[in-house]
Amino acid sequence: MAVYTEVSDEELAEFISPYNVGELLSYKGIAEGVENSNFLVHTTGGNFILTLYEKRVNRDDLPFFLNLMQHLSQKGLNCPTPLDRGNGEMLGELAGRPAAMVTFLEGMWVRRPRIEHCAELGRGMAEMHVAGSDFDMVRPNALSVDGWQPLLDATRDRAHEVMAGLAEELTLELDDLTAKWPANLPTGVIHADLFPDNVFFLGQKLSGLIDFYFACTDAFAYDVAICLNAWCFEPDGAFNVTKARAMLDGYRRIRPFTSAEFDCLPLLCRGAALRFLLTRLYDWLSVPEGALVVPKDPMEYLRKLRFHRDVTSAETYGLDL
Amino acid sequence: MAVYTEVSDEELAEFISPYNVGELLSYKGIAEGVENSNFLVHTTGGNFILTLYEKRVNRDDLPFFLNLMQHLSQKGLNCPTPLDRGNGEMLGELAGRPAAMVTFLEGMWVRRPRIEHCAELGRGMAEMHVAGSDFDMVRPNALSVDGWQPLLDATRDRAHEVMAGLAEELTLELDDLTAKWPANLPTGVIHADLFPDNVFFLGQKLSGLIDFYFACTDAFAYDVAICLNAWCFEPDGAFNVTKARAMLDGYRRIRPFTSAEFDCLPLLCRGAALRFLLTRLYDWLSVPEGALVVPKDPMEYLRKLRFHRDVTSAETYGLDL
Numbered sequence: 001m002a003v004y005t006e007v008s009d010e011e012l013a014e015f016i017s018p019y020n021v022g023e024l025l026s027y028k029g030i031a032e033g034v035e036n037s038n039f040l041v042h043t044t045g046g047n048f049i050l051t052l053y054e055k056r057v058n059r060d061d062l063p064f065f066l067n068l069m070q071h072l073s074q075k076g077l078n079c080p081t082p083l084d085r086g087n088g089e090m091l092g093e094l095a096g097r098p099a100a101m102v103t104f105l106e107g108m109w110v111r112r113p114r115i116e117h118c119a120e121l122g123r124g125m126a127e128m129h130v131a132g133s134d135f136d137m138v139r140p141n142a143l144s145v146d147g148w149q150p151l152l153d154a155t156r157d158r159a160h161e162v163m164a165g166l167a168e169e170l171t172l173e174l175d176d177l178t179a180k181w182p183a184n185l186p187t188g189v190i191h192a193d194l195f196p197d198n199v200f201f202l203g204q205k206l207s208g209l210i211d212f213y214f215a216c217t218d219a220f221a222y223d224v225a226i227c228l229n230a231w232c233f234e235p236d237g238a239f240n241v242t243k244a245r246a247m248l249d250g251y252r253r254i255r256p257f258t259s260a261e262f263d264c265l266p267l268l269c270r271g272a273a274l275r276f277l278l279t280r281l282y283d284w285l286s287v288p289e290g291a292l293v294v295p296k297d298p299m300e301y302l303r304k305l306r307f308h309r310d311v312t313s314a315e316t317y318g319l320d321l
Numbered sequence: 322m323a324v325y326t327e328v329s330d331e332e333l334a335e336f337i338s339p340y341n342v343g344e345l346l347s348y349k350g351i352a353e354g355v356e357n358s359n360f361l362v363h364t365t366g367g368n369f370i371l372t373l374y375e376k377r378v379n380r381d382d383l384p385f386f387l388n389l390m391q392h393l394s395q396k397g398l399n400c401p402t403p404l405d406r407g408n409g410e411m412l413g414e415l416a417g418r419p420a421a422m423v424t425f426l427e428g429m430w431v432r433r434p435r436i437e438h439c440a441e442l443g444r445g446m447a448e449m450h451v452a453g454s455d456f457d458m459v460r461p462n463a464l465s466v467d468g469w470q471p472l473l474d475a476t477r478d479r480a481h482e483v484m485a486g487l488a489e490e491l492t493l494e495l496d497d498l499t500a501k502w503p504a505n506l507p508t509g510v511i512h513a514d515l516f517p518d519n520v521f522f523l524g525q526k527l528s529g530l531i532d533f534y535f536a537c538t539d540a541f542a543y544d545v546a547i548c549l550n551a552w553c554f555e556p557d558g559a560f561n562v563t564k565a566r567a568m569l570d571g572y573r574r575i576r577p578f579t580s581a582e583f584d585c586l587p588l589l590c591r592g593a594a595l596r597f598l599l600t601r602l603y604d605w606l607s608v609p610e611g612a613l614v615v616p617k618d619p620m621e622y623l624r625k626l627r628f629h630r631d632v633t634s635a636e637t638y639g640l641d642l
Binding site: 006008009010012024025026027028029030031032040042047104105106107108109110111112200201202 | 325327329330331333345346347348349350351352353361363368425426427428429430431432433521522523
């Protein structure tokens with residue numbers, strides 16, 4: 001749950017005046033997004049989400065994120081569309097922070113995804129990859145293989161507090177992944193954080209993707225690997241091959257895999273597991289005692305990492321070439 | 322900011338099905354209310370607020386609060402109206418907690434109230450007192466003079482951490498207030514927590530009162546005293562007699578004061594200051610180190626208490642008989 005920047009009624013009324021959204025009727029801070037402060041704003045023109053970018057988001061990256069959402073919307077993808085402040089700019093400043101207003105998306109995220117949700121996710125992710133293929137801005141993935149070493153260095157001395165031998169296991173893993181990480185897979189804009197809370201549904205139909213603040217330029221199949229980890233394991237840790245097959249089939253109907261993507265999938269899944277393991281470990285060790293925010297369990301991702309280490313072919317994920 | 326109970330999409334869809342509000346379209350946890358978890362729920366039937374009552378609220382009090390809101394709405398007051406679950410009941414259960422849906426009120430609370438807001442508040446509070454005069458349920462005020470002794474007892478040993486001599490000063494104050502506390506003032510339903518964040522405005526017009534979860538049966542003038550403290554002091558601690566006069570004049574146009582209320586006002590203001598001082602002191606000493614919630618400063622209310630101790634007549638508040 002986010003810590004909110006306080007926004008006064010007077011500041012907000014002034015901030016929204018350049019937008020073509022009518023009069024301010026109400027606004028509420030909402031418990032969505034961990035990195036930023038978000039408000040649901042109601043005006044005579046409709047519902048909008050106002051985001052204040054807090055310090056964990058690099059200000060220089062904001063044009064990439066906002067232009068990407070605008071580009072994807074124009075291509076017909078359901079995602080938040082940033083509003084123009086009347087001067088061609090999508091970014092303003094509010095309460096001392098960069099801020100943007102985006103359209104409100106109906107829908108809810110699914111706490112317990114079923115097979116049909118996984119199929120929809122696969123389709124929606126592939127549509128995003130295709131819609132972004134002619135987006136002309138580039139943002140390297142700061143949390144890909146080059147970014148993992150600093151995270152491991154920052155957590156190495158205290159990793160044993162979570163599990164004895166954890167630092168040693170992760171060091172071996174990272175060395176192996178660094179040596180084998182593929183360089184020439186089909187690349188484009190990926191979401192890089194398509195966890196269930198960023199995918200909205202109305203009934204069993206995907207109604208939109210949100211939270212593009214980890215989006216970057218990277219291998220499409222790495223986005224798929226992140227989703228295999230986030231959507232296709234059961235709460236007890238078991239891999240659900242039926243969900244994986246549904247997701248991958250949904251994806252391939254829109255964008256087929258190359259044979260290189262097929263071959264690399266187990267390795268990419270290991271990498272994607274290590275990436276979330278490391279950031280969760282970092283957060284776990286950083287949260288002060290007594291804090292009200294419960295960090296996510298890094299060990300969930302160690303179990304996923306170990307699962308993928310035993311996978312010899314993408315066929316294990318229900319995929320057939 | 323509240324800590325939220327997690328509510329799943331499936332649980333919520335099931336919970337709202339008995340209401341006549343159509344299909345669920347979205348819901349967001351909102352940062353409103355310290356005692357309960359609140360969600361803004363959007364359905365094909367409109368916007369609603371869903372409240373889950375957390376353990377600080379006594380379940381036995383809920384019928385009083387919900388029936389009161391229903392009564393006040395029926396009298397034409399703008400306040401959240403609890404929805405019927407189709408069986409005549411306003412209270413249901415969700416995620417293991419008592420839960421209710423109420424209508425959504427447009428408007429925003431004013432961070433820096435001006436004179437015209439104080440005048441509107443006075444009018445709105447008096448209208449609430451009048452509208453509640455034929456409400457037939459009774460709830461004693463647990464945070465009136467009899468409730469202060471246990472709070473002082475619970476904080477006495479550590480009050481010096483906030484200010485040297487604080488426990489001694491509060492003991493003298495409480496003894497004096499207990500001896501002099503008036504028993505026969507005009508009584509009825511009071512809100513008892515009409516701070517600016519519970520009063521919504523659209524422009525300079527009051528659009529509604531919210532959060533009736535401290536409402537109780539007590540002296541009307543005690544509600545007025547709470548508001549004098551909450552609305553008529555400037556951030557630098559100075560009492561603003563112009564705001565007080567505007568608020569009291571707004572109130573008296575709807576419901577005139579008796580001479581007993583006039584005479585007791587300085588004493589009631591001292592009591593109201595002590596009440597918020599004690600609960601803030603309790604919260605201040607209870608919050609764990611490193612917690613993300615910053616408790617409200619109890620000393621603000623010590624300064625207000627001392628101000629009222631020097632007041633000899635309600636004329637100081639801009640009131641003339």
